Amino acid sequence: KAGVTQTPRYLIKTRGQQVTLSCSPISGHRSVSWYQQTPGQGLQFLFEYFSETQRNKGNFPGRFSGRQFSNSRSEMNVSTLELGDSALYLCASSPTPDRVNEQFFGPGTRLTVL
Amino acid sequence: DQQVKQNSPSLSVQEGRISILNCDYTNSMFDYFLWYKKYPAEGPTFLISISSIKDKNEDGRFTVFLNKSAKHLSLHIVPSQPGDSAVYFCAAFYDGGYQKVTFGTGTKLQVIP
Numbered sequence: 001k002a003g004v005t006q007t008p009r010y011l012i013k014t015r016g017q018q019v020t021l022s023c024s025p026i027s028g029h030r031s032v033s034w035y036q037q038t039p040g041q042g043l044q045f046l047f048e049y050f051s052e053t054q055r056n057k058g059n060f061p062g063r064f065s066g067r068q069f070s071n072s073r074s075e076m077n078v079s080t081l082e083l084g085d086s087a088l089y090l091c092a093s094s095p096t097p098d099r100v101n102e103q104f105f106g107p108g109t110r111l112t113v114l
Numbered sequence: 115d116q117q118v119k120q121n122s123p124s125l126s127v128q129e130g131r132i133s134i135l136n137c138d139y140t141n142s143m144f145d146y147f148l149w150y151k152k153y154p155a156e157g158p159t160f161l162i163s164i165s166s167i168k169d170k171n172e173d174g175r176f177t178v179f180l181n182k183s184a185k186h187l188s189l190h191i192v193p194s195q196p197g198d199s200a201v202y203f204c205a206a207f208y209d210g211g212y213q214k215v216t217f218g219t220g221t222k223l224q225v226i227p
Binding site for chain 2: 043090105
């Protein structure tokens with residue numbers, strides 16, 4: 001069974017631009033979560049979607065947004081990029097939100113903001 | 115406010131010896147804990163978990179211990195192998211609340227052959 005895929009794998013943007021990252025969950029998984037990983041900060045939770053609805057949101061500014069489509073694929077968008085947004089963005093999917101031990105991560109999108 | 119802390123950013127262990135990775139948490143609402151392993155250029159992979167109703171869970175070479183009174187958990191790897199060299203994240207969860215799964219900052223384990 002195919003794993004979680006994320007596109008693109010690498011991205012370079014400049015300050016002020018916006019970016020859209022994509023995540024395709026494992027087939028049959030309906031819950032998708034997004035995390036930001038930066039050195040020294042671990043994985044910071046961004047948001048979680050289940051059945052096209054945002055179920056939880058982390059402590060990030062409104063520049064960070066996301067959505068989930070009917071096929072469970074998810075996108076996250078960051079507008080007005082700042083240098084501090086440079087990070088590895090990880091997407092994870094699970095069958096349902098409560099089955100966290102069945103959460104599988106994608107390889108991530110490395111975003112660099114210049 | 116870091117609710118899950120891994121105070122050792124790195125750890126080096128000889129092959130065959132025991133690796134002990136530690137994790138502390140502050141939120142007493144957490145009732146489920148997980149350990150993930152992460153290799154470079156890959157996403158984290160689930161390793162082992164423990165419910166707050168238990169104090170120990172084993173899976174092969176990996177054992178997780180939970181001390182609820184101390185709000186502390188640890189991952190033991192015995193015997194350590196070079197392939198275990200990776201970054202290990204502990205994570206805590208409770209259903210509900212603002213943040214779903216809270217991760218620590220990670221500990222980079224190096225197993226020396």
